[in-house]
Amino acid sequence: MYVTSVATSAYPTPVTPVRAVGAVTSADYATRMAEFDTLAATVNDVSGKAGEAQRVEAYQALQAMSAGGRLAGIDPERRKVLDQATYDSDIGQRAQALGRDFVQAMNAARQAGGPGAALQAVADRFDRLSPPDRDLLFRTTINVADRSGAKPYADASAWRANIDAQAQVVGFMKAAGVVGANGALDQKAAQAKAADDPKFATALRLSLRSDNNSPDWTQAVSQLFGRATPQDEVRLSDAAKAALAAAPAPAQTPAAPATPYREGSIASIKA
16 A cells, blocks of 8 residues: 555544543652643633643643553542543634544545545645644644654644655656555556666655655655745735835935045045
């Protein structure tokens, strides 16, 4: 199978279920619960003391605690606090809504047009979001830590570059005619083409690698296909254009004095 991953987890619940037990003997239980209390209080803060970025970071840390099993043994009262942070807080509700919409768009596009369409759909959906929503979606759905606490991407731009790289590989394979109607790679046709086409052979090896969300993989694809240098562009709103049109013309530069500058009249420096 060639690249089909959208390089994001299937929509994760904000926190995974945790066990509540009557007696906990873990030596670090008190430390873990103290950390939980601080994080949950930050997420649930409505006083304005904690900024949104801080609350989102705390929400993501709660996800990591849960995924890593560090909420095992949580007591019933803290379970309620966790549910409040997860389901009732504004951060939790926004994160769930964004994640649900993101994955639904991905799945619908995949069913309609295969992996390439799914990649395009998630890229478009992400790019259309406001910066705060983009950051929240990335932190709480795309870049969720695994059980070891490791996150897939260094930042959102790394994920976005990986999506573009995956799309390049998927499109290349499809254009080469080695992908069936079901979106699966025709291994026999692919191997035959690889024997005569070095570039295709390299692309095929990349498409079969399991680390297709790693920086090394993304870089390898960029080196194979090349990456266009982004062009800076300034786009003005209609209001800004109108303001510029109504602004007075700039003052004319004063004409040079009739008497030419005489060396030493004020100060002069010779090279």
